[in-house]
Amino acid sequence: MDNMQPLCLVFLFLCSTLLLQWSQGCHPHDRSALLTFKAGITADPSGLLRSWDSATDCCSAWDGVACDAATGRVVNVSRPGLFSGPDFISDASIAGSLSPALGDLFSLRLLDLSNLKQLAGPIPPALGRLSRLEHLLLDSNQLTGCIPSAFANLTRLRKLSLGNNRLSGSLPPSMFTSP
């Protein structure tokens, strides 16, 4: 019986390692999409994305990121840093562009990168792939160009806020037809 003990310990160790990995649910696909977005950020003076570290779990440790507990897929990305640090969000800013990689967050329901003031460049048409998106808030930045026609595919969208940017053109007419 004595020689069974080490085996049991190994078994317990394996079990707890598996459990840990299971509870650290961040889907690698989503983590890499978020890190690609972060790589497109050129200045983050208030450290809003400081917690977005590839060594930690994006579901539990990254500010502004929320996941579906069962699948580990990212469902919400909302103004990172809002609840952390001494900075009041309205004084905070992020400079850089919106990576098309955000379009890879297939389960995303809420994307709120509003009032970050310095996000510039075009809205990537890839965001039109986010077929589960319900809230898209990108207002109060420096975004330029047109609203992508691919947004016609955002059939679940209930709230869209793009004001206070430098966008031109209009919404794709098909966005107003009922599903």
Ligand SMILES: *[C@@H]1O[C@H](CO)[C@@H](O)[C@H](O)[C@H]1NC(C)=O
């Ligand atoms: C995502 O955001 C929505 C809308 O604010 C909220 O109702 C929902 O609980 C959030 N989901 C998670 C997993 O935090």
Ligand SMILES: *[C@@H]1O[C@H](CO)[C@@H](O)[C@H](O)[C@H]1NC(C)=O
């Ligand atoms: C909308 O989605 C369909 C099916 O996924 C795709 O074939 C089409 O190209 C998309 N439209 C736009 C404008 O991206």
